[in-house]
Amino acid sequence: MRATVLRTQTSAAARRPGRLVLTGLAILVASFVVFGTVLVQQITERTVRDNLSGTPAATDLVIGDPEQPPPTVTDLRHVRAVPGVSEAVGRVAIGVSLGEGYLNLQADPGTGPLATVRVVEGSYPDGPGEIAITPRTAERLGLQVGTTTNGTAGELTTPTGLTVTGVVETAADAGTDAYAPDSLVMSWAHLTAVERVDVRAAPGEPLEAVRQRVTAAVAAGQPVRSGAEVREAEANAAAEEVGRLFILVGMFVAIAVVAAALVVTSTFRIVFAQRMRQLALLRAVGANRGTLVGALTAEGALTGFVAGVAGVASALALGYALPATLRSTGHAVSSPGLPLAAAVAVVIGAVVITVLAVLAPALSAARVSPLEALRTASTTAGRRGVGVPRLVFGLLLVAGAVLAAVATISQLPEPEQQSYDPTGPLLLLVGSGALAFFALVALGPLLVRPVLAVVGWPLRQLGALGRMSVGGIGGAPRRAGAVSVVVALGVTLISGVVIGGASLQVLADREMALSAPTDFEVTSNGGTLPAAVVTRAEAARGALSRVVPYRRVDDVTLMRGADKLGDVESGYPTNDLDLAVLPSTGDLDVADGTLADRGPGRIVLNSWVARDTGLRSGDTVTLAIAARRVDVRVAAVLPGDGPLHAGILTDRADLDRLGVPTAYTGLLADAAGSGEDGRTAGVRALRQAIGGSEGVGLAVLADERDRNDAVVRTLVWIAVGLVGLTVLIAVVGVGSTTALSVVERVRESGLLRAIGLSRTGLRTMLTVESGLYGVIGATIGLLLGVPYAWLAVQTLGINAPLTVPVLPLVGLFVALVVLTALAGVLPARRASRVSPVVALGADG
Numbered sequence: 001m002r003a004t005v006l007r008t009q010t011s012a013a014a015r016r017p018g019r020l021v022l023t024g025l026a027i028l029v030a031s032f033v034v035f036g037t038v039l040v041q042q043i044t045e046r047t048v049r050d051n052l053s054g055t056p057a058a059t060d061l062v063i064g065d066p067e068q069p070p071p072t073v074t075d076l077r078h079v080r081a082v083p084g085v086s087e088a089v090g091r092v093a094i095g096v097s098l099g100e101g102y103l104n105l106q107a108d109p110g111t112g113p114l115a116t117v118r119v120v121e122g123s124y125p126d127g128p129g130e131i132a133i134t135p136r137t138a139e140r141l142g143l144q145v146g147t148t149t150n151g152t153a154g155e156l157t158t159p160t161g162l163t164v165t166g167v168v169e170t171a172a173d174a175g176t177d178a179y180a181p182d183s184l185v186m187s188w189a190h191l192t193a194v195e196r197v198d199v200r201a202a203p204g205e206p207l208e209a210v211r212q213r214v215t216a217a218v219a220a221g222q223p224v225r226s227g228a229e230v231r232e233a234e235a236n237a238a239a240e241e242v243g244r245l246f247i248l249v250g251m252f253v254a255i256a257v258v259a260a261a262l263v264v265t266s267t268f269r270i271v272f273a274q275r276m277r278q279l280a281l282l283r284a285v286g287a288n289r290g291t292l293v294g295a296l297t298a299e300g301a302l303t304g305f306v307a308g309v310a311g312v313a314s315a316l317a318l319g320y321a322l323p324a325t326l327r328s329t330g331h332a333v334s335s336p337g338l339p340l341a342a343a344v345a346v347v348i349g350a351v352v353i354t355v356l357a358v359l360a361p362a363l364s365a366a367r368v369s370p371l372e373a374l375r376t377a378s379t380t381a382g383r384r385g386v387g388v389p390r391l392v393f394g395l396l397l398v399a400g401a402v403l404a405a406v407a408t409i410s411q412l413p414e415p416e417q418q419s420y421d422p423t424g425p426l427l428l429l430v431g432s433g434a435l436a437f438f439a440l441v442a443l444g445p446l447l448v449r450p451v452l453a454v455v456g457w458p459l460r461q462l463g464a465l466g467r468m469s470v471g472g473i474g475g476a477p478r479r480a481g482a483v484s485v486v487v488a489l490g491v492t493l494i495s496g497v498v499i500g501g502a503s504l505q506v507l508a509d510r511e512m513a514l515s516a517p518t519d520f521e522v523t524s525n526g527g528t529l530p531a532a533v534v535t536r537a538e539a540a541r542g543a544l545s546r547v548v549p550y551r552r553v554d555d556v557t558l559m560r561g562a563d564k565l566g567d568v569e570s571g572y573p574t575n576d577l578d579l580a581v582l583p584s585t586g587d588l589d590v591a592d593g594t595l596a597d598r599g600p601g602r603i604v605l606n607s608w609v610a611r612d613t614g615l616r617s618g619d620t621v622t623l624a625i626a627a628r629r630v631d632v633r634v635a636a637v638l639p640g641d642g643p644l645h646a647g648i649l650t651d652r653a654d655l656d657r658l659g660v661p662t663a664y665t666g667l668l669a670d671a672a673g674s675g676e677d678g679r680t681a682g683v684r685a686l687r688q689a690i691g692g693s694e695g696v697g698l699a700v701l702a703d704e705r706d707r708n709d710a711v712v713r714t715l716v717w718i719a720v721g722l723v724g725l726t727v728l729i730a731v732v733g734v735g736s737t738t739a740l741s742v743v744e745r746v747r748e749s750g751l752l753r754a755i756g757l758s759r760t761g762l763r764t765m766l767t768v769e770s771g772l773y774g775v776i777g778a779t780i781g782l783l784l785g786v787p788y789a790w791l792a793v794q795t796l797g798i799n800a801p802l803t804v805p806v807l808p809l810v811g812l813f814v815a816l817v818v819l820t821a822l823a824g825v826l827p828a829r830r831a832s833r834v835s836p837v838v839a840l841g842a843d844g
Helices: 004-014 017-052 073-080 135-141 183-191 206-215 228-275 276-284 289-328 341-365 370-374 388-410 423-455 466-475 476-513 531-539 581-587 607-613 652-657 675-690 701-744 746-755 759-796 805-822 827-834 836-841
Strands: 061-063 085-092 092-096 101-107 118-122 130-133 146-151 156-169 177-180 196-201 223-224 522-525 545-550 552-560 572-574 602-605 621-625 630-637 667-669 695-699
Touching: 017 228, 017 289, 017 341, 017 701, 061 092, 061 206, 061 228, 073 206, 085 101, 085 183, 101 183, 118 276, 118 466, 118 759, 130 135, 130 466, 135 156, 135 177, 135 675, 135 695, 146 572, 146 621, 177 183, 177 466, 196 206, 196 289, 206 223, 223 228, 228 466, 228 476, 228 701, 276 836, 289 341, 341 759, 388 746, 388 759, 423 759, 466 759, 476 759, 476 805, 522 675, 522 701, 531 667, 531 675, 545 675, 581 805, 607 630, 630 652, 667 675, 675 695, 695 701, 701 805, 759 827, 805 827
Parallel strands: 101 177, 130 156, 602 630
Antiparallel strands: 061 196, 061 223, 085 196, 092 101, 092 146, 118 156, 130 177, 146 156, 522 667, 522 695, 545 667, 552 572, 552 621, 621 630
16 A cells, blocks of 8 residues: 555656646755855856966975075075076065155066066166066056155165066056065165075976975975965965855855745645545545555655655756856856755755755655545645644744743944944844744744734735735635745844844944044145145146145143043044045944034044943033143043044044144045046146145055945845845745645635636736745844844944945835735746636636
């Protein structure tokens, strides 16, 4: 009997490939995602290994190691004299301070197999004090071929001439790069050591023999590695970073797999409910419950196997096609290997997950009574509630989630806490989130009706179609709960990422408003700016949109009566920067008070000064420099540092009353034009304003701001893409559930058509039902996502304010509803095509 039942069930599944596909669609997508992730990791690691080594391919030996004392100039000279050595290049980079900026001067031969740069204008340096620069460096620093400037580096404190002889192209141009042969760099900066030495052996020389001679020529203990070994180590280091990233990716993929398992459980419940009469007949002819469970589980295993193989094959086809397509467009992307072990593991995993997902529906279906065979319909109504054990288990999970959340809150950092380790609170938060999710799985059917009563109210007001759509969902709460929970999981993750990303963006904007409030800063290196510099900068309106000069003093103390406040002996850094004219002022938030209250007699403190002195907004205090005193009131306290690292932000009139000289110590400016051209024009205008002023430097703050913005945006989009996998599987689950429920409700659809409901009306009703899965899931997801996002932001201890971006979250809600509604369009069209006569004559 067992073999007969098993053969009957598996053959029936094979004869209905459409149902098989719908049942295993979520597992197919999950298998595609998992194996696709394996292939993407291989593609990324191979691309990194093939293209991102910093050691030229012609390098045969490398002397030196970052963990060991560096090779000396004497070592380099000895290596060049070794028989069999064709070329030896010392690699070193030093920071050079110019009167008008900064250079990263690097040693490179400029020509030959060991060169990393290529001359595109002028000639490569070959004399003392000569350098070549990159195109962006030339634009930013206003240098050109033939220009001479002065710079200092390391122990070279006397400004020494540097002449630009050429412009070179490099793999990356940061806008501060300069190059020269190693001998010129070492002689100009008086260096006695280099970071490493790259060696190229003479053609035909045995590499091992050359290595032994080189080892004997350098200082004892100096490591000598092959070029291939170094390139491999560099590639491995880069690949290791990729591996760390994919550990995080794996966490999100695991969540997507859990979501797929929940969807499969829901779809199997529908499939088995549609076959209750058949199962009852098997019970009536002698099959016991264990036999039915075994047969239904085998059907699940078959579904998982087919879905797993299809998912792996699809991922493999795309994994080979995509790199080939990218290479044809000029991108250096490597192809993956053929990870057979991973492919087999994914297929086995698909089978195991499907079997685990089918167990609960199979056990429930196997409890069918043989008398059910006497029913005229082949389907049975699903249970609407949950049993007492499941209810108790769900409530215990809720209690655990709440307790873990309370424990997380109790470990959040205090405002004045100096050292904080977020590891423990983050683990508690993850545990709380996991418990909350599984509680949602257990109690989902109980939540559907209350949530539906609220979110379905507008639909019920639209007439009979709306009431029938809401009733269709409410009539099967277990099914609605299973599908909506997966949607809720995706929305919770995405809303958390969106809220966390918005909070991080506010923090980044605040930090940039403090450290880089404008595109450029001109400083006097501790002195004062010549008045002509400020005048010329203010006159350059074509290239600069605003110029904001300021004064900075470092010895302002805070007094109350005769008592000095705080523990700082020399005083606090203070400036009179006018925030009202800076566009970034709107990015500043306050911990106490308001920035709008700042003015003459009113100051702003950064958080550290406020803690050190015990002052709050509204307090009165005295500013003091030497014998001068000015009474002021604290208008606001910032949550972190002050603009340009000021401890006290005061009005210009107050600094005048304190006797501070009227000469400015720096100025901020914004480019009038947009993009790189506008920024370059602003740099040139400020270079002209600075002229030959000694000790005056220019910093391009906008570059730092761009880098920070790019990092935040990249992190947010990567996270959204990863959690989007869960949403994809949720939408697949909605489509599968709607398609299977159409079969289950064929008589109901026929009856509605028979009493006058049009095809359009039936399609609309079923599509709205499908969209309601998204409404319920998105509502629950947002209710969970916002508080957990707040906890996550606080747990990180980064002093970022909770920011709830309403429009993106509304967009997320609408997008999920639209996607889930679209998932039901095709099943609804199929249902509307069935003739009422045929539908009423069917047994489901």
